[in-house]
Amino acid sequence: MTTQARAGLVAAAGRLSAAAVAPDWRKLFAGALAREVEERRFFLWIPVAAMGGVALNLAADREPVLWLPALLTALFAALAWLARTRPLARGIMIAAAALCAGFLAMGLRTARVETPMLDHVRIASLQGFVEEVDIRPVGARLTLAVADAGDMPASLAPRRVRVTTRQTPNVAAGDYVSLKARLLPPSPAVLPGGYDFARDAYFAGVGAVGSTLGAIVRLPPPRDASWSQRLEAAIDQARNRLALRVDAIIGGDEGAIAAAMVTGKRDFLSNDAKDLIREAGIFHIITISGVQMTLVAGIFFVVVRRLLALSPTLALNYPIKKWSAGAAMLGSLAYDLATGSRVGAERALIMTLIVLGAVLLDRRALTMRNLALAVLAIVAIE
Template structure:
C-alpha cells in the first residue's frame, strides 16, 4: 500500500505541471482498469500477477492525477467574471482569517455570504485590503476600523481576479491564491454603508482564528516594544508576517528559519511532553488505569494537544504532516497493532495530498517530508548500539547534507553555519522557548513570555554573530533539474546502511554494507559545476521583468550585467528588489552588477534599489537623483546620467541619450523629464529604454539625437501613457517589438488605447507584462529570440485577462 500511496502522490504532482486541465470523462477509465488489474492479481500466473501489479500502480497514478484535476475544476469554477472586475459590489460576509496589519492597510480573507449588488457574481472567499481614507499611512482620523476574525460586515468592494507577476524563478501568486481558495482580491471602498452587522459568528473555524488574533494582541500588550515579540507571535499562532525582514534574514543565513515557524519539531515536542505528563499521572490512578490503559490515554491527549497547537498555528503543511503521523500512531495504539515508520509517513503523505492537492508545489512539503525520510533512512534498522550524542550528530549531518539539493533548487542558497546554529537553537527554542511561549498564551500565565523572550534574545545574539560571518551562506545559480535528481540519488546512496560510508567516526563501522558509498559525493558535483548558459561575445540577453506597474530590466553581455531601474516598492517590508530582482539574479548566476541605472526618483522605478544594493555588489550607480536621495547615500560609486555617456562591453555598445546638462539646470522639470534614456546596440539588433520621458523630452530627443533613436525593440515610454509616445517619436524609433510594462488593471489605464493604435499602425508586435509576464530577449545570430514568462511556464491556474 505504501507504494500505491507514493504513486498516487506522483499522479497529483503530475497534474500540477499541466498547462490545462484534462477532460473529466477520462476518469471513468479508472474503473475498468482497476477491475482488470484486480482480476490479474487473482490469477495463479506469476507473469499475469506482475502485469496486474504494474497496472494497479498505473491506476493509482491516474487516480491521483484525476483527484487533483477534480479539485482544480471545482475550485476554478468559483470565479469572478471579467465584467465585474473594478466595479462597486456590495457584500455581506465574515472576516475569515487572522487580519494582517501594516503601515498602509489591513488585509483579511472574507467569506462572502450574500451579494447585495444585483446580478453580480462573487467567489465564496476573497482577499480584501482596507486602506485609510487617503491610501497613505494610518492616521487616527482616517484609519480603517478595527477588524476582528469572525465578524460579519456589510461592505462595498472593488475586486479583480487573482493575478500575479510571472518571472523566471519567481513566486507564483496565482498558484498560492488557488491553494488557499482566494478566488478574487480587492479593496474596501470608502462608503457610509460599510458597517459591522452583529456579534461574532460562532463557527469553529472562525473561533480558532479569533483565538489566534486574541493571542497575538495579548503578546503585543505583554511585550510592548520588545525586539522579538513578532517571533514569539509566530511561534504561538504561526503569524510569520509579524517577524521583521531583518530578523528573517538572520534566520535564513543561519538555517534556523524552520524553527521560527510552527514546524513539525515543535508540534512533536509539545505533543511528546503532554504524552509523558499524562502517562505519568494516569498510571498513578488505579481507577483510571482500570478503565483505560495509560498509554492509550496519553496518546489521545498528545494527539489532541498536537491538533490544537497546529490549528492555533494556522495548520501549515509541516504541522499537518506531524498531526497526521501522530494520528496514525495513536490509532495503531488504540487498535493494539504495530506499524512501521514508513507506513506512518505514507499515511500522513496520503492525508496531506488528498486534502490539499496543491501541497506538492510547496517548498515546505518537500523539506518536511524529505527531512523525515532522511531521518528514517539513517536511523531505522541499523546494526549496533550508538551513543545518543553520536546518533543525534549523525542525524543532523544527514539532514543538513540531504537538504542541500532542494534548498539550492528552490532558493539558490544554503547556510554554511546551519549545523552549528541548529545545534544551539533546536534545544533552546524547541525545548524551552516554545513551551514557555505556549504557556504564555494562557491569560494568567502571560508572565511566562518574559523569560521566553530573554532566552530567545540569548539565542538571537549567537545567531546574529554567525549570520555576520562573511561565508555564512553559500549562494549560487539555480541548478538544472537533472543535477538535482543526480544529487538526491547520490545522497541516498551515501546514506545507505553502514554509517555514512565515509569512515568519519559517526557510528560503528560495519563489515558489511553497500560498497563505494563515497561515490554519492561525486553525484553532488554536477549541481555546482553545471553552470547556466550565458551570452557569447557580441550577444545581448535582455530580460524585462514583470514587476507590475513599474520597470526593471536586466541586460547581460558575455562578462557584464546591468540593471536598468528597480521596480516599485510595496511597503516597508517588501519591494521589487527583494521579491523579484534579487531572486532572479541569484538564480541566473549573477553574483554582482557592473552597473545599476536608476532613471528617476518615481517609486515605481526606484522602489527596489536599496534592497538590490543591500543584497548584490554594484560597481557603479548611474541616476538622475538628487545627492541627498537615500539611494545616492547608499551607493559607494555614483554618477549622474548625462547625454553623451557611452561605453562598450563585450562587443555591445551602450549610449546614454538623455538628460542633457540643460535639463538638469531647469528646476521646473518634473522627475519624469529627467529620466535616463539608454540605447543598447548589437550587431543583431538594438533596444531603446526611455523610462518615463514625456512629450517634451521626446521632441528634445528627436531634435538632438534623432538619427540614434531607430531601434529594433522599444520599451514603451511611461508605460504607454498618453503623455508620451508621440507620433513623431514612434515613427522615428520604428520598432519591430514594443513592450508595455504595466500592472494588471492599473489605475492609470496604461497603456492608453490611442498609444497602442499608433504602434499597431506601424506593424509593431506588442507585448504587455500584465498579460505576457516577463519578456526574455536574446539578441544573437542576426535575429532576436523572444520568450514570455507565461508561455515559458504556463500552468492551468494562470488567469487570461479579459
C-alpha cells in the first residue's frame, strides 16, 4: 500500500470516529423538546416566546404593521388546534403563536399610547390639570396634563409634561394651572443598552420634560375634570399628606426612606442618600415592588385569618382561608393604588393576585405555572 493510500485511510477513519463522537444536535433538540411536552413543562416556555416577540418589536427600526402579527397569531393558533393529537407539533405551533402574540401586544401598547414627543428645546406657556406633585427637599416636580400649549403646533404639543420648580408650589394634584416652562425632549439612552428615559417617558405618555420659568398660577378650570382625574388627584394628595407626616415625625433620611416605602414618594431623600443606596445596590428596597407587595398581602392574609379563627363557628364551618385570600387581594389592590401604581408595583400586584386567586380556587399557590401566568398577564397588559 502506498503512502498516499495509507494517508487516505487514516483520514477516512478520523472522519468516521469524529462523526461517531460528535452529538446529533438535531436529535438531541427534538428529544429535549419532546420531554418538555411529555412532562407538561412546555407551558413555562410560552411567556418566554411572548417576551421574545416583545423584544423583536422593540428592536425594529420602524413601527411595524399590526395586521401581519395578528394574522400569524390566528394562523399558528389554528395550526396548534389542528395538531392537538401531536404534542410536539402542537407545542411548536403554540410557541410560534405566543411569539407573534407578544409582538402584537407590544404594537398595540405602542399604538394605544402614541403621544407626541417634543422635537427640540422650546419655551412654552402651558395650561392644564396637575396630575401629580412630587415634593422634594428643594422645590418639587409636577406632572401636568396639558390642555392648552399656547402657540405650539398641535402635532408637537405633548399630552403630558413633567416640570420641576425650585420652590415648593402652592398647588396640589387636581388644580388647573397656568405656567411658563422651558421644555426639552426626554433624554435617550446615553450608552448602548443603557436606561432609555425617552422610551419610558413615551410609554408613560410624557412628551416633554423641563423646568418652570416664573410663578405657577391657579386658574378656574374651563371644564370639570374627569372622574379618573379626580380619583388620581385625591390619591396623590393623600399620598403627599401621609409622606409629609411620616417624614416630619421620623425626620432625616430615615424618615424619607420610611415615606418612600409607605407611599412610593422617593423625592424626600437627599441626593447623598440616593447615591449611597444606589451604590450599595439596594435601591429596589425603596421602590414599591415585589418585596413590599408580598409583605402587605401577607399581613392582610395572616391578620384576617387569625381574627376569623378567633370564632370557632367561622373557623369550623366556613372557608376562612379563602376569605383571607380575598381580603389580601383587596388590600394589595388598595396598596398599589395608594403608592401610585407604578410599573414595578403593577407587576408585583399581578403576581400576587394570581397566587391568591389560586388559593380561592383550591389550587397550589406557589408554582412555576402561576409565575408563567403572571408573565403572560404582564405582557398582555403592559
